[in-house]
Amino acid sequence: MGKQTIPALVEGGNATAGPPLGPALGAAKVNIGQVIAAINEKTAAFKGISVPIKVIIDTGTKQFEVEVGTPPVSALIKKELGITENVKEESGVKGKKIIGNLSIDQVVRVAKSKQSASLATTLKNGVKEVMGTCKSMGVTVENKDPKETIQETDSGAFDEKIK
Numbered sequence: 001m002g003k004q005t006i007p008a009l010v011e012g013g014n015a016t017a018g019p020p021l022g023p024a025l026g027a028a029k030v031n032i033g034q035v036i037a038a039i040n041e042k043t044a045a046f047k048g049i050s051v052p053i054k055v056i057i058d059t060g061t062k063q064f065e066v067e068v069g070t071p072p073v074s075a076l077i078k079k080e081l082g083i084t085e086n087v088k089e090e091s092g093v094k095g096k097k098i099i100g101n102l103s104i105d106q107v108v109r110v111a112k113s114k115q116s117a118s119l120a121t122t123l124k125n126g127v128k129e130v131m132g133t134c135k136s137m138g139v140t141v142e143n144k145d146p147k148e149t150i151q152e153t154d155s156g157a158f159d160e161k162i163k
Contacts, residue, residue, distance in 0.1 A: 006055040012046025015039040028057050038066045049075045070117045073133045080106045101140045104158050124162050
């Protein structure tokens with residue numbers, strides 16, 4: 001028979017049988033408890049962060065596998081900042097509140113965790129992508145506007161830490 005894929009966005013380690021997963025899994029006639037347990041086990045490292053997942057079900061045998069994607073950059077930035085509650089992301093518009101500051105080491109860590117899913121061809125470009133997200137969220141990098149740290153990155157100021 002064929003395969004059915006059920007995509008969802010779940011909180012790491014905290015998936016439940018409620019919507020959106022429960023009804024979709026019930027319609028696929030798989031053991032919902034087993035699927036939820038597998039999802040929670042595979043996403044435990046992302047506790048408190050929304051994580052994209054796919055449940056791939058063999059419609060004939062009812063066997064399943066769970067693929068875990070990487071959380072959005074904004075969620076990883078919030079984790080680095082220690083923001084656990086659902087803080088609304090700031091727009092980065094002049095005069096908006098700054099919600100936090102990241103060190104270059106934290107930015108590199110986020111860029112490395114997103115490297116496999118990023119379109120950036122180098123880690124340095126990935127770091128600049130993360131800084132761009134910081135700008136839109138109202139997060140400073142090294143206590144400076146992310147635009148300034150992107151220029152510093154281009155000039156090689158952080159090359160030692162980006163290696």
